Amino acid sequence: QQPVQSPQAVILREGEDAVINCSSSKALYSVHWYRQKHGEAPVFLMILLKGGEQKGHEKISASFNEKKQQSSLYLTASQLSYSGTYFCGTGPSGAGSYQLTFGKGTKLSVIP
Amino acid sequence: DAGVIQSPRHEVTEMGQEVTLRCKPISGHDYLFWYRQTMMRGLELLIYFNNNVPIDDSGMPEDRFSAKMPNASFSTLKIQPSEPRDSAVYFCASSRLVDRWTQYFGPGTRLLVL
Numbered sequence: 001q002q003p004v005q006s007p008q009a010v011i012l013r014e015g016e017d018a019v020i021n022c023s024s025s026k027a028l029y030s031v032h033w034y035r036q037k038h039g040e041a042p043v044f045l046m047i048l049l050k051g052g053e054q055k056g057h058e059k060i061s062a063s064f065n066e067k068k069q070q071s072s073l074y075l076t077a078s079q080l081s082y083s084g085t086y087f088c089g090t091g092p093s094g095a096g097s098y099q100l101t102f103g104k105g106t107k108l109s110v111i112p
Numbered sequence: 113d114a115g116v117i118q119s120p121r122h123e124v125t126e127m128g129q130e131v132t133l134r135c136k137p138i139s140g141h142d143y144l145f146w147y148r149q150t151m152m153r154g155l156e157l158l159i160y161f162n163n164n165v166p167i168d169d170s171g172m173p174e175d176r177f178s179a180k181m182p183n184a185s186f187s188t189l190k191i192q193p194s195e196p197r198d199s200a201v202y203f204c205a206s207s208r209l210v211d212r213w214t215q216y217f218g219p220g221t222r223l224l225v226l
Binding site for chain 1: 157213217
């Protein structure tokens with residue numbers, strides 16, 4: 001089942017912060033975040049494998065709340081280069097399977 | 113190192129024609145994934161291979177779609193016959209066993225079926 005992302009789109013000025021949420025109606029075992037710039041391929045940002053895990057990549061970090069079946073991506077002091085569509089992907093519970101199910105994405109636009 | 117290579121980058125064809133998309137994964141990668149991306153449905157996994165063997169093809173829409181991986185450095189996704197609703201961007205991605213969750217995507221093939 002496809003995870004649900006919110007918001008669908010957000011516009012920020014440089015330096016502002018944003019939060020992108022990803023939630024699932026099914027139990028989450030892993031959450032994967034990717035960013036796709038217009039006309040380009042998705043690029044891996046980070047993966048969270050355990051409930052409660054938090055990770056960071058420059059000024060982009062994420063948390064994983066297993067109980068609430070959701071993950072949030074935090075973008076701090078946004079830069080123009082952060083513009084793009086952010087996808088969360090959820091991994092399966094079964095061992096040995098590497099199938100990801102992606103949300104529809106959140107389009108982030110950072111303006112000067 | 114070269115990333116994932118896909119060809120062609122753009123394809124325009126007429127309904128009913130056969131379409132073959134090609135992918136060369138990153139050398140040494142054990143997994144290969146085929147995705148389709150549309151505005152309506154987002155990014156969907158079609159099929160993935162491990163060591164050239166198809167593992168899960170549950171995402172393949174119907175029998176018109178087929179995928180092969182004859183060796184570790186080449187895979188094809190074929191649509192026969194093609195239909196307008198197949199228009200989408202098709203991505204190929206690969207990953208290594210030791211870091212299997214990090215998928216490296218190719219530039220994609222933009223397919224338009226008229």
